[in-house]
Amino acid sequence: MAINKYLLKLAAPVLMTGVLMSGIQANTVNAEQAKVERKTKRVPTLRSKVYDQLSRAQGLADAGNQAEAFEVLDNVKSKISSMNSYEQAMMYNFYGFIHYEAENYDQAIAAFENVVLQQPIPESFEQATLFSLAQLHMMRGNYDQTIAKIEQWEAIQTRLYPNKEIPAKNLVLKAQAMYQKQDYAAASQYINAAVQQVETNDLGFQVDEQWYVLQRAIYFELKQPEKVKDVLLKLVKKFEAPKYWIQLAGMYGELEQEQKQLAVMEIAEQKSYVATGSDMFNLAQLYYYHQLPFKAAAVMQKAIDGGKLAENERNLTFLAQSLNSAKETEKAIPVMMAAAKLSETGELYAQLGQMYLNMDQWNQAIAMSQQALEKGGLRNEGMSHLVIGMAQFNMGEYNQALSQLAKAQEFDGSRGMAKQWSKFVEGERKQVETYASIGNQV
Template sequence: MNKLNSLLLFAGLSSATLVLPSMASMIPGVELASVHAEQTTKRVPALRDKVYSQLARAQKLADDGDVKAGLAALDSVKERSSSMNEYERAMMYNFYGFIYYNENRLPEAINAFEQVVAEDAIPESLHLSTLFSLAQLSMANEDYQGVVNYLAKWDKINTKPQPDSYYVLKSQAFYQMNKYDEALAAINTAVALAEKDGKTPKENWLVLQRALYYSKQQPKKVVEVLEKMIALYNKPEYWVQLSGMYGEVGQEKDQLATIEAAYQQGFIKTKSDLRNLAQVYMFNGLPFKAAKVMKQAQEQGIIEDNVKNNAFIAEAYVQAKEDKKSIAYFEKAASQERSGIYDQRLAEVLINLELFNEAADAAREALDKGGLDFESNAYVALGMAQFNLQNYDASILAFEQAEKHKRSERLAQQWIKYVKNEKLHAETLKQALL
């Protein structure tokens, strides 16, 4: 898509719907009476056949693909412009404008159409349509103040109700100028007009309306617009966006229901959306579903087999009380992480599963690798593993290291006392059995 079309589409218009004065009315054999009949405020001079035939010839050359010859034909007409009346000159520039527009030579098209409205004795309908075209072309040329200025001129002579396209174009220009209040008022009017007439607001109008409410930090209004967009256009990205906005306004149940409905419809496919779904599951107390989504996405190659994702799956399984299933993912995360943080988590899980030898190994690995946020936790895990293995001296040594950290000082002291008592009890029992 070229620059012109992409900008016009963003403005709510396509090149096919650009409101340019119709060249169809200029071809030989078409009555011009209707043009003159619309002129009610001033007398419009006649468009003589001789001039018209020359303009029509230029048009045909351009339409047949010989733009250079078409412009040369217009240049020939222009050389005799001093003998032409205002209406004839206006029509000549009108033809220039069309050719330049079709060649995507926007500045030259704008200049030509400005020459059209500079002539006084032209039909009001031509004056209005040309001003509107200039506003649209200014939008395509990224001259946003020009859009507003041309629409203001159009307003001064227009006597009919403004069409919704007028408000959309004005809104887009104000949006690009960061004048969000004016832009929002205009797009709201366009949407309201369409709905009043029983028409469906165009999708890109609602996209603009949503963007403006978001820029103005009105999340509840963003939610309202997205709900409408889903009802009218039902696109995957709108479901995901609505879910996110429900979370922003504190409607967590609606957030979960929306993203889950999107998932069931097959709308959640990208790694960012799948991870977001898993996080919503976690937030809403559904860790097993979170782990399942991430595990499947990883197996399908959608999300990476990396430390971040493996740690997420592992922690989700722990929260779901599926400690055994977490082990493989903690092991992978540990192997992918330079620090010992996940070795430490693995040690803690292994202790819960009463796999004390493996827990002791993991705790030692965590301490060897270092880089721990809370080194004392690894010493506590090692001390507990060694205690359960009845390695009392090693257990006491580990807890003495944990005692050096303020975070675990009291806990370590309690364990040291307990382990010493258990050691004494074991030794006493042993002596009694001799």
């Protein structure tokens, strides 16, 4: 009993193995295991004099005196010829553990490899060491070795307990290794089996969050967005993390289910999960797409005012367009003006010209359109000439208007409309001239 209690201290801290947190197992032997092992092979005992030295090394390592701990172990090793297989395995196990604590992972692997080479040793001890090796190999990027060690563990388990299923933790570690090897089909098989095993057990256990994260990543690599969405629904329901709500909305967008995408994002917004500038911008775009420009503008204004989004050309332009679409043109104009000053082209000044034209502010429409032409880089220069011509017509400047409309006809994008306006303006001019002639005769 003293040995088993002490061995509980051999459980190493948690290891990062890819996307899964897994702990090196304590090398303990429970009653059932011991009973089975006595039937399979005779295991020598760990003598107290060896145990005392190993315990001393452990104490030194726990106190941070790793160099002294290694000296004690080296002294024990110098007498290796007098030690039985179990004692030698325990000595190497201590070497491995202290090397692990010192972050000497390759030396830890070498030491744990020596543990399993010593035979006979308790099979539960061998299994715990094999699992530790699998984790360490995973951490070092040795994915084939990870799988090999897990399968050695499973071979012992199948021989001792032929009716027991492979534990989910083994399947997950295999899935991680396969994922890193980019064998996504095999990774999917293992992670799905692990998740199903835990989801269907009667012990009340919950699937580890990171298992779902791995499963989601594998489905993503397999280009199975529907299954990615299903896993995200579980993550949202079970773990309620903001990032899962945002990712779920994104997957609905990927699946072209825009109404559900917007609904999820609105729920996330209500929960204050839409907190980053990029997420707020995406929500605003969704509102705009769904013809809710007022909400789009409100989100953009909130993001800019809160410093989540910069007052750059893109953001100011989108805010102005949202305000304009929401019939808030007077609010949109100063925002668009600020964006236009930041732009390298005159495109935004051209849009301002059209906005002023729609507001019947002819002089401003002309001024902005002229500024657009001066700055250049327009997608359709003819539209600015058209706006100027229409504004001049409304100011009664028919000849100037016809001159601008003639220029607008030189461009494909404005030719048709410019011709129609030219005919209209020409007709209006002639009518005005006729009235003037009659008035002079009278």
